[in-house]
């Protein structure tokens with residue numbers, strides 16, 4: 452079986468965007484791939500995290516994985532910092548990736564903003580660590596939201612440059628023409644970029660100051676209903692055709708969310724609700740979102756009450772991950788020319 456890797460940062464406020472863009476895909480891939488799902492705590496500290504909150508959020512993301520239907524017995528679920536090989540390979544990749552490549556990363560530009568002198572070096576080097584996360588398992592498929600596409604392209608460039616730079620050594624050590632595969636992003640469906648409920652031009656995000664901009668996975672039915680009712684819309688009724696959504700980002704977003712939650716296409720959703728009032732559509736969306744997310748939030752809250760269980764999942768997952776990662780690092784050390792015992 453081919454291998455899938457993906458990660459979620461434990462930075463609090465897991466939301467509908469993370470769920471539809473990433474976690475539902477993680478769940479769907481379990482039947483056909485060997486999957487490795489990681490709580491990327493080392494990525495989280497690229498911006499300041501209060502230590503107790505980081506530990507709590509790590510357990511909460513783990514709980515979300517399990518509550519959404521990831522099976523930690525069949526697949527690997529762990530937190531990044533327990534497998535040191537991620538950091539080790541990231542250093543090698545810091546020396547493979549070019550400054551010019553990282554300078555083009557739009558997420559860094561957005562997150563650093565104007566105060567670039569004052570952000571961490573880690574925030575800048577983030578994509579190299581992400582490439583290491585994937586390639587330390589020589590994973591071939593990476594389910595992510597649209598916002599991670601550029602980082603995935605960088606991971607592919609790093610894999611290729613490593614394979615080229617060390618081509619002769621890779622051959623001498625018997626690995627054929629290339630050591631790292633080119634990881635493929637899996638970015639599909641109607642909700643690869645879920646937008647803020649307050650502003651159709653901004654992505655739904657954990658760090659948005661307004662809690663009304665997002666639906667958190669731990670929101671109860673009342674909160675979900677209130678946020679959807681207050682979600683920004685325009686005064687027109689819903690269009691009947693998909694192209695009618697193009698100039699209407701807020702409407703497009705809500706239709707995309709409905710489609711993803713009900714496993715339909717946007718065209719099918721418009722077939723049902725097109726021409727009707729927004730209020731009718733919003734009520735249906737509330738019912739759907741509460742039915743889908745309510746049980747997940749409840750299960751997450753139950754699971755985080757048992758940190759001993761969660762920590763045992765992470766410990767066992769780390770042990771299994773480390774076996775694969777250590778194997779890759781041994782080979783990388785030989786290829787690079789690091790003397791080892």
Ligand code: AQP
Nearest residue numbers: 459460468469472473595596643644645655656657658
């Ligand atoms: N709005 C979104 N729509 C679809 N997918 C999304 N993802 C994030 N936001 C959306 C996907 O969720 C996965 C995990 O994301 P992450 O936790 O690693 O980091 P992030 O992208 O930084 O999440 P946020 O919410 O946007 O956090 P902040 O506010 O800190 O920037 C990824 O696959 C991501 O694509």
